[in-house]
Amino acid sequence: MESATDINVRPAVDAELATIADYVSKKTINSKLAYTTAKYCLMDALGCAFLALKYPKCTALLGPVVPGTIVPNGARVPGTQYILDPIQAAFDIGAMVRWLDFNDTWLAAEWAHPSDNLGAILAVADFVSRNNVAAKKSPLTMKDVLTAMIKAYEIQGVLALENGFNRIGFDHVIFVKVASAAVAMQLWGGNYDDIVNVLSHAWIDGQSLRTYRHAPNTGSRKSWAAGDATSRAVRLAWMVLKKEMGYRSALSAKKWGFNDVMLRGEKLSIPRPLDSYVMENILYKISFPAEFHAQTAVECAIRLHNDVKNRFDQIEKIVMTTQESAVRIISKTGPLHNYADRDHCLQYMVAAGLIFGDLKAEYYQDEFAKDPRIDNLREKMIVQEDLQFSKDYLDANKRSIANSIQIYFKDGSKTDKITVEYPIGHLRRREEGIPLLIKKFENNMTTHYSGAEVQQLKELFLNQDALEKMPVNEFIEKFL
Numbered sequence: 001m002e003s004a005t006d007i008n009v010r011p012a013v014d015a016e017l018a019t020i021a022d023y024v025s026k027k028t029i030n031s032k033l034a035y036t037t038a039k040y041c042l043m044d045a046l047g048c049a050f051l052a053l054k055y056p057k058c059t060a061l062l063g064p065v066v067p068g069t070i071v072p073n074g075a076r077v078p079g080t081q082y083i084l085d086p087i088q089a090a091f092d093i094g095a096m097v098r099w100l101d102f103n104d105t106w107l108a109a110e111w112a113h114p115s116d117n118l119g120a121i122l123a124v125a126d127f128v129s130r131n132n133v134a135a136k137k138s139p140l141t142m143k144d145v146l147t148a149m150i151k152a153y154e155i156q157g158v159l160a161l162e163n164g165f166n167r168i169g170f171d172h173v174i175f176v177k178v179a180s181a182a183v184a185m186q187l188w189g190g191n192y193d194d195i196v197n198v199l200s201h202a203w204i205d206g207q208s209l210r211t212y213r214h215a216p217n218t219g220s221r222k223s224w225a226a227g228d229a230t231s232r233a234v235r236l237a238w239m240v241l242k243k244e245m246g247y248r249s250a251l252s253a254k255k256w257g258f259n260d261v262m263l264r265g266e267k268l269s270i271p272r273p274l275d276s277y278v279m280e281n282i283l284y285k286i287s288f289p290a291e292f293h294a295q296t297a298v299e300c301a302i303r304l305h306n307d308v309k310n311r312f313d314q315i316e317k318i319v320m321t322t323q324e325s326a327v328r329i330i331s332k333t334g335p336l337h338n339y340a341d342r343d344h345c346l347q348y349m350v351a352a353g354l355i356f357g358d359l360k361a362e363y364y365q366d367e368f369a370k371d372p373r374i375d376n377l378r379e380k381m382i383v384q385e386d387l388q389f390s391k392d393y394l395d396a397n398k399r400s401i402a403n404s405i406q407i408y409f410k411d412g413s414k415t416d417k418i419t420v421e422y423p424i425g426h427l428r429r430r431e432e433g434i435p436l437l438i439k440k441f442e443n444n445m446t447t448h449y450s451g452a453e454v455q456q457l458k459e460l461f462l463n464q465d466a467l468e469k470m471p472v473n474e475f476i477e478k479f480l
Contacts (some may be wrong), residue, residue, distance in 0.1 A: 003317070003319065004238065009016060009029075011248055012248065013249075014249055014250065014252050015249070017199045017200060017203075019274065020155055020178075020192065020200060020274070021195035021196045022181065022192065022195075023151065024183060024185075024195050025149055025191060025192040025195055025208040027274065027275070027448045028069065029275070029276050031279075033276075033280050033352060034150050034276035034279040034280050035143075035464070035468070037281055038146040039102070039146060039278050039464060040148070040284070040437060040456055041104050041153075041279070041282060042115075042118070042148065042436075042461075043116055043437075043441050043461045044103065044104060044284060044437055044441060044455075045118050045470035046078060046479060047105070047441040047443075048097055048099075048102045049078060049093065049097045049447055050078070050096075050444055050445055050479075051100060051361070051444040052095075052096045052097075052099035052100050053080075053096065053230060053447070053448065054447055055099065057177070057220060058223070059100045060234055061091075061092075061224060062077065062082065062090070062092045062096070062293070063077075063080070063082050063084075064088060065094070068121070068128075069084075070083045070197075071084055071085045073127070073131045074089070074130070075089035075122075075123040075126045075130070076476050076480060077089055077092045077096075078122075078476065078480065079096070079478035079479060079480070081480070083121075085127075085288045086123040086124050086126075086127040086234050086238075087231050087234045087235045087238065089122075089127070089139075090120045090123040090124070090180075090184075090227070090230040091119065091227040091228060091231035093119040093122050093227070093364035094116055094118070094120070094224075094226050094228075094229070094230040094272070095223065095224040095226070095228075095252060096227075096229065097227075098113060098224070098225075098226040098227065099117055100361050101222075101285075101290065101343050101344075102285055102289040103115045103116070104282050104283060104284055104285040104425075105284075105285055105292040106157045106160055106282060107293070107393065107401060108155075108157070108160045108161045108162070108399075109160065109394075110159070110160035110161075110163055110165055110166060110175065111166065111325075112160045112172055112175055113172075113176075114152060114153035114156050114157060114278065114279075114282065115149075115150035116173070116176045117148075117149065117153070117176055117179050117180045117183065117229075117230060118181065118230075119180070119231065119272075120180035120181075120184045120237075121143065121152065121184070122146055122476070123230075123234060124184045124187045125144060125187050125472045125473050126473055127139050128140055128187060128188060128472075129472040129473040130170035132285050139471040139473050140187065140292040140470065140471070141469055142467050142468055142470045142471075145472060145475075147157060147170060148183040148186070148187055148192055151179075151186075152179040152180060152182070152183045152281065154274050154277070155179035155182060156175040156176060156273055158174050158177040158271065158277070158278060159269075160175060161269075162269040163268060164319070165207075165355075166329070168262075168264070170208065170209065170210065170228050171207070171225060172227045173206045173208055173228070173229040174229070174329075175228050176229040177229040178199060178202045178203065178233075180234070181201070181202040181236050181237055181448075182195050182198065182199055182202075183201060184198075184237040184240070185198045185237040185240060188237055188238075189239070189241075190335075193246075197244070198236050198391045199238045199245025200246040201240070201244075201246065201247070201250075202236060203237075203250045203251055204247060204258070207228075208225060209339065210323065212225070213329070213342075215341075218337075218338070219338060219340050219341075220338065220339065220340050222340055222344075223340065225268070230430050232427060235255050245377050252267075279425075282427075283401075283424030283425045283426055284424075285369045286423075286424050286425045286433055286436050287423070287424055287425075287436070288359040289343065289359070290343055290349050290350075291330050291343060291344050292401060292423070293329065293346070294326065294346050294414075295420065295421075296403040296420035296422070297322065297349065297353075297403035297405065298350060298353045299352030299423065299424070300353075300405040300418040300419070300420050301350045301351075301393035302358065302359075302414055303351045303420075304354060304407060305346065305356075305357035306357070307415050308407055308415070309354075310353070312355070312376070312377065314410050315377070315380055315409060316380070316410045317380050317381075317382055317407075317409050318350070318354075318403070319407075319408070320346070320350065320381060320382065320383050320384070320403065320405050321384050321386040321389065321404045322346070322359075323385070323389075323393045323403075324390040324393075325393065326383075327407065328348045328469070329344070330345060331346045331383045332345050332346075332347070333347070335350060335377070339364040339365060339366075342369060347362075347378040347381045348369075349373075350377075351374045351377040351381075354375050354377060355371070357375065357380060357416050386402070389403070399426070400422055400426075401423055401426070402419065402422075404417055404418060405417070406418070426438070437464055438458065440456065441461075445457060456478075457479070459477075
């Protein structure tokens, strides 16, 4: 007969915690491609953050809890005058980067936006650097930031390969919190044991539900959820820095551990060795501020714009075929109540592309959404899964995000069926995409700086060696 008494023997560290901590504390990244890609990811994320400053709903959430508070040697928030503790700064930076759903993406069993981790990385790196300088010690360099990015991307992205928490209702920002906690701890000077401890706390935390990403509750929380996750990660790292204990079997403990409670007895998977795979294969969101599963659909719509722009009243139906993930998370009918509802509606994004031949962030605003043509086209749309698209989406050698659109008219005629398998930010379209990514950065930064200043900031990123050697605090100063 099994004993009802708990056996209070401390186990070995969970293998998954050990694997991540070993990677963060000991692994040397040797991939030149990863560092070059990280540079572009940083450039792009900062551009997204500055564009977000145009939106009052974003800026209303920024700054100290107590107005006017200035933290000695505090972390700076790019584009603002705020000088904050790193926990609050992580929230601000993370919310800015993510606000418009325009930053980089990773798609697998779970979805991810690895540049979300920059909230924690930049806040802690800047805070540590400023305090080191005040103590007459060496600051961290941007090479340290790029290394932390590569490792955070890898942790988040590899965990996303097989752990589809969306299927059990949890939001993907759990992976942001885990990855950010690990690299923030390392940037703060933590060792292997510290990283194990902070990881245990990140997994033990209650996790966010996906409620705010889906009908009928889609809302603006999805724009600051990643900032919240990075902020929580930094707080946990600070607590471990103060010698708060960790929990060795946070994942595997019977009945009370993450695997039994959250995964219903399944085991967390780390399906490949941690190196620089995710950074090297990251998806840039270049053309449109839209949920990534819709990027190729919008590209199809824009290609069809000239064929239909004078025939909207003649359209009988619009047939869209897509991957299973898009059907499940962004295909919706009925009223769309806010910005967040619209930028996560496949039909809305395609309608805007067909009507205007473009898709911009302002197209999701309430005034713009009043255009009756948008809902008229939405009502004519049929969304179907293409099984091959779904298969190729999960194929490690393809990672396509395919969509197709064909439009049928009342007179019996129809357009060509337009199919786009890989968005312009995909690895397979890098040569085409990088010049456009740089142009995107320039466009975003002109919302805040003069043309000459934007040119100087662009040149900062184009010199990899000089960028890597630059002290973090000096880098951040250039974006204030």
